Amino acid sequence: MHEAASTGGTGILIAGGNAMSGPQSTTEVYIPATGKTCRFANLPVGKVYHTLDSVSGKSVLCGGWPRMERSCLQFSLTSGTWTWYATMDEMRFGHSSVVTSAGLLLL
Numbered sequence: 615m616h617e618a619a620s621t622g623g624t625g626i627l628i629a630g631g632n633a634m635s636g637p638q639s640t641t642e643v644y645i646p647a648t649g650k651t652c653r654f655a656n657l658p659v660g661k662v663y664h665t666l667d668s669v670s671g672k673s674v675l676c677g678g679w680p681r682m683e684r685s686c687l688q689f690s691l692t693s694g695t696w697t698w699y700a701t702m703d704e705m706r707f708g709h710s711s712v713v714t715s716a717g718l719l720l721l
Contacts, residue, residue, distance in 0.1 A: 617666035619673050621691050627673045629689070630661035637662045637680055641689065641696070654694040657687070665711035669719045674699050676721055677706035686719075 616631030616638070625645040631638045637660030644651045657675070664678030675696075676686040684706075688699035702721060711721050 616662075617664055617675070619666045620668045621673060621689075622668065622671045624691065627666065627689055627691075629666055629675055630657060630664055630678065632662045636660060637678075641694075643691065654689075655696060657696055663707040663709075665709060665721065667711050667713050667719055669713055670717045672699070674719060676700075676702060676711065676719075677709055679707035682707050 616628055618626050618628045621627050621643060625643040628642045628644060639656040639660040641654040641656055642651045643654060659681055661678035664675055666675045673689040674686055677683060682705040684702045686700040686702065687696045689696055706721060709721055711719060713719055
């Protein structure tokens with residue numbers, strides 16, 4: 615159960631997921647123009663049942679399991695790293711998300 619989101623026209627960010635060994639912390643970007651996938655810095659912890667959305671040109675990951683968290687992280691394609699983005703009021707996993715036309719992320 616990984617998640618994917620556009621990186622703003624360059625590629626598709628793929629983060630987390632499940633494997634036989636448990637939740638994964640991997641981060642990859644698929645670049646359709648070349649047909650290749652590039653690895654980047656791992657998530658701080660493995661995640662499944664999280665959301666990953668493109669918000670105003672930023673890739674934002676929220677919540678997840680097995681460590682239910684209130685944190686949302688932002689991925690920077692330039693640096694290839696994850697940083698804090700926001701804190702949710704409630705811990706979430708298995709939730710849905712949508713980005714409004716005004717650029718708001720609703721969870």
